[in-house]
Amino acid sequence: MAEVPVIQILDKKNYFKQALVPLPNALPLPPLKGSSLRIRTEVLCLTSNNFTYCKLGELLHWWYVHPIPPSTPAPYNDASTYGRINCWGYAKVLDSTFDSVPKGSYVWGYLPIGTLPLDFQVKPGNVPGQFIVTEAYRQQQLPVYNRYLVFPESLGKEIEAKADAIAYDALVRVMHLTGYLMAEFMFPPDPTQSVNLKPEQADLTDATIISFAPGSKVGLAFAYLLRTQRPAAKPRRILGAASEYSRAFVQSTGLYDAVAATSEDPLAVLARLDTPADGKVVIFDFGGRAGVPWKWAAAIKAAYPRVQFVVVGAEVSDPAAGGGAPAQRPDGVDVAQVMADTLLTAATQKVGEREYFDGMNASWERLRREGFKGFRVNWGEGMEAVKEGWDKFARNEVQADEGLVFKV
Numbered sequence: 001m002a003e004v005p006v007i008q009i010l011d012k013k014n015y016f017k018q019a020l021v022p023l024p025n026a027l028p029l030p031p032l033k034g035s036s037l038r039i040r041t042e043v044l045c046l047t048s049n050n051f052t053y054c055k056l057g058e059l060l061h062w063w064y065v066h067p068i069p070p071s072t073p074a075p076y077n078d079a080s081t082y083g084r085i086n087c088w089g090y091a092k093v094l095d096s097t098f099d100s101v102p103k104g105s106y107v108w109g110y111l112p113i114g115t116l117p118l119d120f121q122v123k124p125g126n127v128p129g130q131f132i133v134t135e136a137y138r139q140q141q142l143p144v145y146n147r148y149l150v151f152p153e154s155l156g157k158e159i160e161a162k163a164d165a166i167a168y169d170a171l172v173r174v175m176h177l178t179g180y181l182m183a184e185f186m187f188p189p190d191p192t193q194s195v196n197l198k199p200e201q202a203d204l205t206d207a208t209i210i211s212f213a214p215g216s217k218v219g220l221a222f223a224y225l226l227r228t229q230r231p232a233a234k235p236r237r238i239l240g241a242a243s244e245y246s247r248a249f250v251q252s253t254g255l256y257d258a259v260a261a262t263s264e265d266p267l268a269v270l271a272r273l274d275t276p277a278d279g280k281v282v283i284f285d286f287g288g289r290a291g292v293p294w295k296w297a298a299a300i301k302a303a304y305p306r307v308q309f310v311v312v313g314a315e316v317s318d319p320a321a322g323g324g325a326p327a328q329r330p331d332g333v334d335v336a337q338v339m340a341d342t343l344l345t346a347a348t349q350k351v352g353e354r355e356y357f358d359g360m361n362a363s364w365e366r367l368r369r370e371g372f373k374g375f376r377v378n379w380g381e382g383m384e385a386v387k388e389g390w391d392k393f394a395r396n397e398v399q400a401d402e403g404l405v406f407k408v
Contacts, residue, residue: 007114015054016394039091066112109148142341179221195346212288214240246400252374287313298330
């Protein structure tokens with residue numbers, strides 16, 4: 001008997017609320033169109049990114065990457081109230097009319113949460129081992145979400161074994177992509193080669209870096225790249241500004257020169273680090289909470305004239321609790337925004353797609369091999385385990401050193 005597919009459905013306004021919805025009427029599946037793949041999610045991860053996709057889902061069209069299927073029963077077929085959100089991981093190719101990707105192979109990319117197979121039309125990428133989704137409804141997405149990587153059928157053995165390397169691919173690969181773009185193209189070792197900043201803005205030479213949400217996957221990847229793969233323009237210090245919840249884990253990674261509590265006086269922290277009064281201070285906000293990064297920026301700006309603020313991520317907060325007043329941006333602070341897709345486009349235009357991906361993949365393989373000290377992978381199996389993982393995030397019960405990965 002064919003498997004009855006199950007999908008996760010979320011309340012778009014209160015996305016901590018979820019349901020697992022079986023779709024018996026989705027079967028039998030229709031014939032596959034030309035130049036198409038039929039894939040089924042097999043490995044997925046849950047991170048704070050999933051909740052960012054919900055939080056900004058209308059603005060950045062993330063609710064519409066994987067629409068509610070026509071076979072969805074009431075009330076969950078009401079797309080004005082309910083939606084599906086997305087994850088990173090591996091899917092198996094169940095069927096193919098696209099010669100470059102045979103049936104039985106695997107793809108890595110932006111996937112739906114659930115076991116309902118997904119059909120989409122594709123075209124070859126400009127780099128071997130990649131393809132691009134061409135479906136009209138997907139073209140409102142940023143290109144990075146329509147690019148997929150192809151892997152051989154033999155990968156299935158690693159998936160069955162729940163290998164740590166597979167978990168890292170799901171949890172960290174796209175986070176490393178963002179960190180790599182930041183370290184190599186936004187704040188490159190040669191600041192004159194930045195794709196989007198002036199040289200004086202891009203220069204991290206002897207700067208004091210303060211990272212908020214330093215235990216986030218992007219924060220860890222960026223710190224790792226600065227510490228292990230940067231030949232020049234090295235910062236003076238890399239400080240992790242962590243909550244009490246994550247402080248011990250952040251310290252255990254060994255990626256930061258010092259770790260301070262976000263409740264501390266930022267000027268006392270900088271004095272403890274012997275930060276020169278005329279030194280550059282760069283604050284990277286990977287998702288700090290309650291406006292604390294901006295409060296630190298205001299306090300630091302009063303004593304250190306060269307302050308730069310880089311917005312990377314957003315905090316995870318209960319949507320039912322309301323957003324509160326937005327944090328006040330202090331005057332005189334140079335603010336930059338990290339947009340991974342824009343950086344990726346600029347990077348590939350600068351060096352060419354093949355050279356970019358060769359460099360990025362080599363960097364990723366090193367991180368994947370070495371891993372993050374103190375970080376542990378927690379595998380679950382089945383959609384019920386995914387549901388519990390989502391609820392754990394909603395209850396703020398996921399540990400700072402824990403990565404949630406699921407085989408479905």
